[in-house]
Amino acid sequence: MTKNRFNLRNVAMIIACLAATMFFAACEETDEPNNGYESEFTIPDDGKVPSTVVPDEIRTLFERIMPLHSGKTPPNIKGEYFANSKILTGSNYPPDEIGKSYLNQYIAFTKGADGKIHYDAEEHRFDVPVSDDSSEDVTVYLVGAGNKFTAYFVATGQTYDIYNKESTIISGTLTENGIQDFHLAFVMLEKGADPANRLVPVNTYRIFKENDGLAARYDWLADRENRNAIINAADEAWTNANTNTAYIFLADGSYTQYTFDNNKWLLNGNGSYKINGKSLTLNAVSHPFSINGNSLKITVSGTEYTYTKTKPFSIGFEIDEELILPEGQAWVQNDITLSGYIFKSDGTYSYHWGSNWTPTSSGTWSAKGNTLTIIQTGISPYRYTYSVSGGKLTMTNPFGDVYVYNQMSVPN
Numbered sequence: 001m002t003k004n005r006f007n008l009r010n011v012a013m014i015i016a017c018l019a020a021t022m023f024f025a026a027c028e029e030t031d032e033p034n035n036g037y038e039s040e041f042t043i044p045d046d047g048k049v050p051s052t053v054v055p056d057e058i059r060t061l062f063e064r065i066m067p068l069h070s071g072k073t074p075p076n077i078k079g080e081y082f083a084n085s086k087i088l089t090g091s092n093y094p095p096d097e098i099g100k101s102y103l104n105q106y107i108a109f110t111k112g113a114d115g116k117i118h119y120d121a122e123e124h125r126f127d128v129p130v131s132d133d134s135s136e137d138v139t140v141y142l143v144g145a146g147n148k149f150t151a152y153f154v155a156t157g158q159t160y161d162i163y164n165k166e167s168t169i170i171s172g173t174l175t176e177n178g179i180q181d182f183h184l185a186f187v188m189l190e191k192g193a194d195p196a197n198r199l200v201p202v203n204t205y206r207i208f209k210e211n212d213g214l215a216a217r218y219d220w221l222a223d224r225e226n227r228n229a230i231i232n233a234a235d236e237a238w239t240n241a242n243t244n245t246a247y248i249f250l251a252d253g254s255y256t257q258y259t260f261d262n263n264k265w266l267l268n269g270n271g272s273y274k275i276n277g278k279s280l281t282l283n284a285v286s287h288p289f290s291i292n293g294n295s296l297k298i299t300v301s302g303t304e305y306t307y308t309k310t311k312p313f314s315i316g317f318e319i320d321e322e323l324i325l326p327e328g329q330a331w332v333q334n335d336i337t338l339s340g341y342i343f344k345s346d347g348t349y350s351y352h353w354g355s356n357w358t359p360t361s362s363g364t365w366s367a368k369g370n371t372l373t374i375i376q377t378g379i380s381p382y383r384y385t386y387s388v389s390g391g392k393l394t395m396t397n398p399f400g401d402v403y404v405y406n407q408m409s410v411p412n
Contacts, residue, residue: 039115040078040111040115040116040117041074041116041117041142042116042117042139042140042141042142043072043074043141043142043143044072044141044143045072047070047071047072047143047144047145048070048143049068049070049143049150049152049169052154052167052189053152053154053167053169053187054068054167054169054187054205055187055189055203057203058092058187058203058205061090061092062090062185062187062205062207064090065089065090065207066089066090066169066171066183066185066207066209067148067150067171067181067183068150068169068171069143069144069145069148069149069150069171070143070144070145070150071143071144071145071146071148072143072145073144073145073146074142074143074144074145074148074149075144075146075147075148075149075174076174077109077117077142077149077151077174077179078109078110078111078117079108079109079217080106080107080108080109080217080218080219080220080221081106081107081108081178081179081215081216081217081218082104082105082106082107082178082215082216082217082218082220083104083105083106083107083182083210083215084104084105084210084212084216085101085210085211085212086101086102086103086104086105086184086208086209086210086211087099087100087101087102087208087209087211088100088102088206088207088208089183089207089208089209090185090205090206090207091204091205091206091207092203092204092205093200093201093204093206096206101211102208103123103124103125103130104123104124104125105121105122105123105124106121106122106123106124106218106220106224107119107120107121107215108120108121108220108221110221112136116139116140117140117142118134118136118140119133119134119140120132120133120134120221120224121133121134122220122224125399126253126398126399126400127253127274128252128253128272128398128399129224129227129251129253130399138153138154138155139153140152140153141153147173147174147175148171148172148173148174149171149172149173149174150169150170150171151169151170151171152167152168152169152170153167153168154166154167154168154189155167155168159198159199160198160199162191162192162193162194162198162199163190163191163192164188164190164191164192164199165188165189165190165191166186166187166188166189167186167187167189168184168185168186169183169184169185169186169187170182170183170184170185171183171184172215175214177214177216177217178214178215178216178217178218179214179215180213180214181209181213182209182210182213182214182215183207183208183209184207184208184209185205185206185207185208186205186206187203187204187205188200188201188202188203188204188205189202189203190202222277223275223276223277226275226291227275229291230249230275230280230291230296231249231250231251231380232248232249232250232309232313232380233311233380234375234376234377234379234380234381235311235312235313235314236248236309236310236311236312236313237258237265237309237310237313238296238307238308238309238310239307239308239310239313240305240306240307240308241308243305244259244260244261245257245258245259245260245268246258246259246260246265246307246310246313247296247307248313248381249273250380250381250382250383251380252382252383252397252398252399253272253273253274253398254270254271254272254273254383254398255270255271255272255273255282256269256270256373256381256383257269257270258315261316262316263316264315264316265313265314265315265316266315266316266318266368267315267318267366267368267371267373270371270383271283272398278290280298287299287300294308294309295307295308295309296308296309315364315366315373315375316366317347317364317365317366318366318367318368319345319347319366319367320367320368320372320388322388323343323365323367323372323388323393324343324344324345325342325343325407328409328410329407329408329409329410330342330352330407330408330409330410331343331393331405331406331407331408332405332406332407332408332411333403333404333405333406334406337353337354337355338352338353338354338355338357338411339351339352339353339354340352340405340408341393341405342410343365347364347365347366348362348363348364348365349362349363349364349365349374350362351376355411357410357411361376361377362376362377363375363376363377363379367386370385370386370387371383371384371385371386372384372385372386372395382397383397383398384396384397391406391407392404392405392406392407393405393406393407
């Protein structure tokens with residue numbers, strides 16, 4: 001199970017994988033029955049969180065910030081939840097900022113094919129999923145009593161090609177409305193050679209909680225299933241032959257609409273989309289929809305339109321001449337390392353990276369209005385808003401991240 005939770009340059013992604021963990025019960029150990037669900041949970045014989053999960057060296061400091069419940073009669077935590085106000089409340093890694101807010105996270109505890117409880121999670125940025133996690137290849141343990149619980153698991157993986165072993169812990173109190181006093185944490189237990197210190201040190205912990213105290217019950221797994229079904233591959237789209245229109249939905253929460261003209265599919269519009277229950281929102285306007293295999297039905301102003309997943313799908317290219325530079329020049333970003341684009345008049349591009357200006361990807365591109373669409377061969381399209389001014393190309397992705405490239409001679 002590969003994790004990236006300790007990537008110091010992307011703490012948000014780190015938490016995405018973590019928060020997706022588990023929850024369990026605490027309090028004094030009792031002999032009350034588990035109401036028949038105990039076989040679904042992996043409950044340790046002593047009903048405690050072991051030192052292999054929270055090492056003794058940090059346990060005292062850890063428990064001052066986050067409760068570790070115990071007991072062999074935890075509550076039944078199966079369900080779906082939403083943590084929308086996570087903040088960092090504890091860390092023994094000095095650069096961390098206590099009180100800092102982190103991304104919204106959806107979590108779920110469901111019964112897997114093996115009959116045991118598994119978890120799923122998604123972390124969202126601007127209502128767009130940026131990470132997901134699953135416990136299918138690890139054992140999740142649950143301890144607690146009454147309504148209080150602590151859940152934990154240990155995972156090994158590679159981050160930046162560095163071996164690491166990490167534990168994830170979640171504590172809370174199960175209520176009718178969700179998980180009250182919601183806490184989650186992770187601990188770096190082991191790591192391989194790391195001369196550049198790209199991962200945090202062994203025995204580093206980070207602890208988060210819901211600032212409003214509650215990870216509320218929220219049904220989201222069906223929305224994720226529909227979203228995964230609607231996303232298009234690089235060479236496919238949802239097409240309607242009667243209206244000569246087509247949609248491409250991307251994993252980054254954006255969509256592009258096309259019309260068929262002159263034997264080419266030409267860009268007609270774009271924006272953001274969101275799925276919530278039976279509603280598909282396109283640019284803040286909601287439409288009833290359903291999806292079943294290769295059939296997508298969208299109702300607009302009372303009329304239902306059926307789109308069929310078409311493959312292969314070839315886009316007609318509209319070219320912005322300003323992006324095409326003279327021979328020997330490129331759009332270059334010289335930040336940590338050299339990188340940049342060469343856009344060609346035949347609708348193809350190449351992307352280069354590193355001091356040797358090595359080509360690392362290629363594909364096709366098109367531009368209309370302020371929208372630049374880049375399709376890497378074999379990968380779903382990337383869509384940017386862009387502008388060209390004074391020898392500078394500014395590209396902004398759907399998350400608001402801005403990239404600035406300068407018109408320069410191709411590096412030798």
